[in-house]
Amino acid sequence: MSTILVTGATGNVGKHVVSQLAGAGLPVRALVRDPGRAQLPEGVEAVKGDLTVPETLEPALKDVESVFLIWPGFAAETAAPVVKAIAAHARRVVYLSADVEDLADGEEATLFHQEVERLIRHTRMSWTFLRPGGFAANTLGWADQIRQGVVHWPYGEARRALIHEKDIAAVAVHVLTSAGHGGARYALSGPDQLSQAEQARIIGEVVGREVRWAELPLAAAREQLLAAWGDARFVDGALAGWGAFVDTPERITDTVPKLLGRPALTFREWAADHVADFS
Structure with a gap:
């Protein structure tokens, strides 16, 4: 089998795609910004390269048959040249x-993904789009608060079907290594709809610490997110979502049980x- 290139190879999903492909004995190439530091x-x-600098991709793409593409943020200006390369x-x-x-994640992010999908559809490549909802890994942002025993955040009753990053990776590997997905x-x-307050409680139970939910006023949440993200439209879109x-x-x-032949991993x-991330 020809080489499979994985972008975002050290991120939450990409690292599992790389390890699962390598564990199956398949030739894997990882696109990273600093090969010396990549574990x-x-x-x-x-191979060194950066999706935000399309001209750096040529060495990584040599003799590649398949690509698992994860975009770093929403740099729309490089989407067309990257897809072309x-x-x-x-x-x-x-x-x-x-x-x-x-x-x-906000309308802006959704529109970005739709544009990348459009660019890909207009190539001659066989393509498959994986469209996950909420990532369980996003709750890592609560880690410091979990350690303190109280999560201050808005919309405690918002119910999500969060997916384990290992399941996204397993689906990606299945699609990359089998036919019929073009x-x-x-x-x-994920397999369950859990409120955000329930998610915090479950994390506490697993790490052995009582964790309660404290509803954060929207104005305070918006202020925190603006300081972290800096984009008011993105922040307002995320809060509305x-x-x-x-x-x-x-x-x-x-989809996960149908493709993998096993239940999706629970929250x-x-x-x-x-556990180590919250301890």
Whole structure:
């Protein structure tokens, strides 16, 4: 089998894609900004490159047949040249997009993913889009508060079907290594709808610490997010998206069990895998 290139190879999802492919004995190349610092499994080839600088991609794409594409942020100005560069070499691309019915990350982010999908569809490559909803890993942002025993955040009753990053990676590996997925758009979710307050409680139970929820006023949450993200439109879109899950919980899909032949990993299982991050 020809080489598979994984972008975002050291991130939450990409590192699991790399390790699962390498564990199966497949030739894997990891696109990283600093090969000297990348901690990758034995046998994985690290190649320097940056999706925000499309001209750096040529060495990484040499002799590549398939690409697992994760975008770093939403740098729309480089989307077209990056897709063009990938299409000049690869026959297949699996793109980690977003659930178009889920505006939790804001309309701007959703529109970005839709634009990248459009660019990919207009190439000659075989393509598959993975569209997860909420990532369980996003609750790592509560780590400091979990240690203090109280999570201050808005919309405690917002119900999400958060997905374990290992399940996203397992679906990506399945699609990259098997036939019949060309043109598929796979919506991915975890197996349960849990409120944010329930998520915090479960993390506490797993790490052995009582954790309670303290509803944070929206104005205070907006101020914190503006300081962290700096983009008012993105912040307001994210808050509106999260708030929508109070009345309309995030949907559960059966894609993970159908493709992998096993149940999707639960949020409690995710928390158990991340005890060290909250301890």
